[in-house]
Amino acid sequence: MVQGTTSDAGKSTLVTALCRYYQRRGVRVAPFKPQNMALNSAVSSDGGEIGRAQAVQAAACGLPPHSDMNPVLLKPSSDQMAQVIIHGKVLENQSAQQYHDYKNVAKTAVLTSWQRLTAAYETVIVEGAGSPAEINLRQGDIANMGFAEAVDCPVILIADIDRGGVFAHIVGTLDLLSASEQQRIVGFVINRFRGDISLLQPGLDWLEVRTGKPVLAVLPYLRELYLEAEDALSTRHAKQHDDPVFQVVVPHLPSFSNHTDFDPLLLHPEVNVIFADSPAQISGADLLILPGSKTVHRDLARLREQGWPDFIQRHLRYGGKLLGICGGFQMLGRAIHDPHGMEGQPGSVQGLGLLDMETTLQTGKSLRQITGRFYRQHIPVAGYEIHMGLSTGQALQQPMFILGTETDGAISTDNQIAGTYLHGLFDLPQACNALLDWAGYQSRQAVDLNAQREVGFNQLADMLEQHFDFALLDKVVAEFLSLCKQ
Structure with missing residues (x-):
């Protein structure tokens, strides 16, 4: 599971990258996001509605999107109300408090979809929502650590260095988690780095000593990457024009x-x-x-x-x-x-x-x-x-x-x-x-948007080939699974 220190840390992008990386190696892989909040949605192959990011991730896996890939979708209609969609179908409009009370029921839908996906695929890459350190949302959580704890899933924590304060984000997030949740995090990914990696190395060394956990990757800022945005309007990939158009x-x-x-x-x-x-x-x-x-x-x-x-x-x-x-x-x-x-x-x-x-x-x-x-x-x-x-x-x-x-x-x-x-x-x-x-x-x-999307998928997978330590990931996941059995 990929969780982030903040919203827009790069969770969706990393999950998409991992999906295409494993797909290129012949692994039967699928994406999963237990709970998504977005107005940018897609229609699944089974006639349901899911978050756009999961449809994109399914394409990276070479799969048609399915409602099991995002069993709970919340579509805000105001600051305090949202349309609740379960397994692709509209349930009702609920206030924030009503949905908070409904989470135990929603969790059943999440776990049912998880069981179906893990039975059908060799590997499932899970995307969290927002940050696991949102104290006010921890009770009944089904989007981050609440889900990971329920299914015993190892977690990668990703942080965005481009916005600044990356070490504080990581250490602060870790500090706000319980002991079992801290143990569940097997490593860190630092996203959107631009500059001389040698200047960052002392910070990486300090982070590994401070937390006892490895940095699995420092991923570069990809200026030319096209990938559909999960929710917020993005014009980052818009063409720049000097002449009248x-x-x-x-x-x-x-x-x-x-x-x-x-x-x-x-x-x-x-x-x-x-x-x-x-x-x-x-x-x-x-x-x-x-x-x-x-x-x-x-x-x-x-x-x-x-x-x-x-x-x-x-x-x-x-x-x-x-x-x-x-x-x-x-x-x-x-x-x-x-x-x-x-x-x-x-x-x-x-x-x-x-x-x-x-x-x-x-x-x-x-x-x-x-x-x-x-x-x-x-x-x-x-x-x-x-x-x-x-x-x-x-x-x-x-x-x-x-x-x-x-x-x-x-x-x-x-x-x-x-x-x-x-x-x-x-x-x-x-x-x-x-x-x-x-x-x-x-x-x-x-x-050709489909061709452009494929270029982006492969660009992401190429980036992981170069910058992600998969041997170390396999090692720390194996150690985590061994601890789970004890």
Whole structure:
């Protein structure tokens, strides 16, 4: 199991790297994250919903994603509420206190998935969540040491040296653990190092003497690495542009979800993507995209508060194109109805009124991986759907895609406004080129996201080959297992 001294220490990346390292050696390996909190999710092969990072890690293993790889997913809808997803299916919305009380039940789901994975694979690489030293979250923990103790799993602790204080992070984390938890940590990994390793060596020597545990690796900062972000919006891999390029603007809304939809545009050599909190931050746009949203009514209210409707009208008057994805598509209609209170109090909110349609939120969630083509064009498109709304209205008579045997989305009669429920619509290069062409930019330089992802996986595995002491890892794990038997 990989646990971190902090959030964003590199847990997801190291698990992905280990998955590809072992996969390249012919080991039947799978990823596992007992509990994840993220708005960036993916659809699993068994029709469930899991964290995006586990879907990426499954790809590194050469596997389709499965709901057992992330049995508990929490999707925040506010600072104090989250949608609880168990084995890929929505359970209910719970407050932080309600979920705290529910953890014993959730633990059963976690252990059931763990048993199935360990029965099917030779090696399972587990990812923790946040830090194991969060004192207020230790009771009933199923995400870090609580899980590791339950299944007797050895732990690697990873820390990020780039943010500073790496030795304090490691020693402080270790000090806040119980004696049995300290014993469970078999070694450390220091992540994102840049500089002369000889200058770091005295600190490594001190750390090993101070803790009695080895440093298994010092991993370099990989500047050119592309890997989908687990949750927080990341533009680290965005192309830098000196010349005027095609400008895409995305309102950065509170419940912005599935931001990896924009990775192919961020990687595009001729496209500049701006995530803006308000229209005051930008001077103009060629293409404006309303993104996916976990709580559409909340994001729609924010959109209005920040003055985006006026910007949208001006953008359209000047001939700009507007695209809505999933929740953003729903915002384009006349109204959004929530009779069951799926996003808060039951009721209806007025949409932007740009497409002749209305959406009703339902208790069931549509989850599927899907392929298809553009409507009236034989250009392939592929992606996935994650939504709880059913849209109806005249606008849907002119759809955007044919997905399977069904039509999807809508395009306005003047061809300026389009919307779809499809996430990942830019992932195929042909689809990305076609969408940019619709938006007014004839480009044939879209990246192949799947190929880019494979390059990243192998780059990570190559890094481990060079910098990770696997012989030492095998030794300390064997010693740990020997102690467990005594």
